[in-house]
Amino acid sequence: MRRTIGDDVDDFIWNLRWRGHQIIQQRVEKYGIACDLKHGHLHAAYKPAHMVGLRKDYDEAVHRGMGDEVSLLDRSQVRDLLQSDLYHGAIKNTRNMHLHPLNLCIGEARAAESLGALIFENSEVLEIIHGSTPGVRTAHGHIDANQVLLAGDVYHKLEPGKLKGKIFPAMGGIVTTAPLGDLAKQINPEDLAVYDCRFVLDYYRLTADGRLLFGGGANYSGKDSRDIAAELRPCIEQTFPALKGVAIDYQWSCAMGIVINRIPQLGKLSDNVWYCQGYSGHGIATTHIMGEIMGRAITGQLEQFDTFAACQHIRVPMGDLLGNPMLAAGMWYYQMLERLR
Secondary structure: OHHHHHHHHHHHHHHHHOHHHHHHHHHHHHHOOOOOOEEEEEEEOOOOOHHHHHHHHHHHHHHOOOOOOEEEEEHHHHHHHOOOOOOOEEEEEEEEEEOOHHHHHHHHHHHHHHOOOOOOOOOOEEEEEOOOOOEEEEOOOEEEOOOEEEOOOOOOOOOHHHHOOOOEEEEEEEEEEOOOOHHHHHHOOOOOEEEEOOOOOEEEEEOOOOOEEEEEEEEOOOOOOOOHHHHHHHHHHHHOHHHOOOOEEEEEEEEEEEOOOOOOEEEEEEOOEEEEEOOOOOHHHHHHHHHHHHHHHHOOOOHHHHHHHOOOOOOOOOOHHHHHHHHHHHHHHHHHHHHOO
């Protein structure tokens, strides 16, 4: 992005990265959305070498005025916050938030309906119509529009002529344990969200009813064929030995839209047809940022849209057929590099 906007890119990205937090917090407060919104993250060093990057991140945050919101912790200080010997240090960040994403989505949908939006579920779009009067065709009807925004991320195959080979599915897995009772407070007394520094990381938090929600790994083949609970149980028990043998009540997975350079893809397919996609596993905050940018662009405020639209993206020939094997090979390469650090 530096090639697009020059030396201002650092300030642009730093300020933009917090916009999603602001939008979410404002909407939760304005519309009374019950989504368990809480503050507090730990970005944890899985290896001693990870502390180098964390120190740089901490220094940057302090330099930008976050000194009262971040703390650089050593191993013993992390041990005071988590009943785990796994980590070598961490950044504690009290500006960052965690929440129940489905409840946020439902709450925002209800807020949108209260403002006049019409939402049609289970109405698959089969084709986007371009022209002076754009629209969409579904299995049972046709909708004319002034503007069309394609925002299905990796869950559609529309417009392959322009979008094929730009974004690839990676399957992420999450489980939740049975309610932990008093053990929840014991393993994570400050109710922090935690994620480590690895290229393919583990991440977890406590739910409102005292379960451990734990995610990790990724299947870069694009195929959803994993026994998620069997894969993640050893990670849970390694992180928290006190949870050895804990019951896992729920497991699920979803497709994350992975972009090779990790920059969200914004653009136009024709004069009145737009697209926005590619959050690479960071969708909760990033979709709110990009949604605001797209809303402004459609109503004529194009500055931030143009910045992203000007970014060059790698397009892999043959789409998913070649892209997912390439993605899997690339991720394996970076994981090998990380193990050698």
